[in-house]
Amino acid sequence: MNAAAAFAPPSPVGKPVRFGVIGCSSIVPRALLEPARYVEHSAVVAVANRTAAKAELMAEQYGIGTVHRTPAELLNDSEVDAVYIALSNDLHAEWIARAMKAGKHVLVEKPLCLHTEELDLIESALQEDGPSLLEGVMVRHHPWQDKLRTMITDHSFGRLRSVETSLCIPAKNGHKDNYRSRPEQGGGCFRDLGVYWLQFLQTLLGLEGADFQGQSSFDGPGGCDWTFQAQAKYPDGLRAAVLCSFERPYRCSHTLTFDDAVVSLNDCFRSNLGFYKMTLRIRRSGGLPAKAEFRPMNYYVNQLDYFCRIVRGMAVPVPFRESAERIRLLDSIYQSARQSRVK
Template identity: 35%
Template sequence: MTGCPQTELVAVGGRSPERVQRFTDRFGCAGDSAEALLEREDIDAVYISLPPSLHGEWAARALHAGKHVLVEKPIATTAAEARAVVSLAEDRGLVLRENFMFLHHPQHDAVATLIAEGRLGGLRSFRGAFCFPPLSSEDIRYVPGLGGGALLDAGVYPLRAAAMLLGPGLRVAGATARVRRSDGLDLSGKALLVSPSGVLASVEFGFEHTYGSSYSLWGAGAKLTVPRAFTPPPGYQPVLVLEEQDHVEQFTLPAADQLNRSLAGFAAAVAAGGAAASPEEARWRQDAVATMELVDAVRAQAVPVTVEG
């Protein structure tokens, strides 16, 4: 946040005074409890980076305090909770965005342009995956009560990417998940979806794999692959790979800092005054709810495969 010229880090808040002090020493800002931070008059907006189970609650607290909110993904842990916090933001006329940083990377605009130009022909399928190796056993993503599990942490990425490229109205046709025997926590999973126009989508996610962060679109005329879709470093130059029947073409794109672009977009919306009521901000809120509706549907349909974990 300190690297984004459109924002100023005024204060950090948390439950641990020691951790808060480490941040204040590093960034030269004020420190306080989370509750006290929301009462500060010199703060216009807050970034909520708590565990997922606290996202909806603290977003609501911040909105009640009159603050604009950028909340780490996912916006909540259920669609009902997401609808409630979105409704609160609309009632109070405040900007509420979910911080899916990858959505701000211009490589996805390049993908959309190739689709619109007809380079892939009629779309037939989408496949997205976000997986990484096992985490430390103390990691909060292994704690069910904190909103842990692979679906909420990793699965939301390919789900959101599918919606970004295939449009609204995706339906879950089936799902499965490898769940930990001790408590049912999902360690990895897959889901099959279908768009209103009949495009099939497959998403895969998990904490049990070598690292992978990609998606591909397969059309009647070509296949397009984005090898580093969700977490490209700021200096990384994306390479899109277009495969036709007798031709392979690569598009090397400029590097971009998706974190700073996300922060700058949020700051611009806050500075725009009435932006909370704009169609663009409404779409951010609607998309956040739609993602959680897909998460709920994947949970409901997932066939569990029990593993030791």
């Protein structure tokens, strides 16, 4: 975050949103603790973890004032306004519901939950004028998505013909002792990375009406999908495809092919590591290459700032139906791939 001066969100009037952390996974510093230093209307005041020693170490390293013995104890803390849930995927639905019923706003790591039937549990905890809920798909909080959507809708380069996406991030230490290598906890690459693909398509094209398919050999640890391919076919003939993998060389990119140009975004996760410039590269048929550049931003800082503004009534929340639509598709594509493998 060495370019912090490039982004300084204005602080709303009033007290900061006070966060409690549930789960001390490795993503917590990058997704919340470090971004909170740049979002003045946020403060992390409490932490809880199954292993108390991890919570105590995180509290010491990041100056968190209160360590709770259990997540349930944290939810009873009147000094906590919102919780950040960083548990394994199979625990998301339960703790979202419990937190919201306790009157806490919720920022939860993606995916929102694992299975379609869990959506009912979450929805039952939602109330009009009640606590806010945001699924942490951090890439949606960057203007490059709006720019691409505009290129599509205003036909800047003619009709969009295809979208190719690669989300390949080699597993560090094979995700040993990590829920990502345990199917029963929602492990595998598609549940970890596929949500980004679906959010990307949802924003640019919508998901309704498309026919989705998925394939994997499920030959990763414990029978997890270590490489997963999925395709979407739209009624107008447009095709979109994604390659997700924990074993192939690093490559995270989107390539959009139009009638008159190819637009690409390389290293599309770069801004989750700090304040970086993102660039859309444009190759026009018979023309000189061009590009659309964005000032240095950090995905997680943008996300945290947006969430705090939702809590303070300064921003419009993301409708629950958007996350629900993605989860239904994520689960459906995953299950269809499993069934086809068995056959």
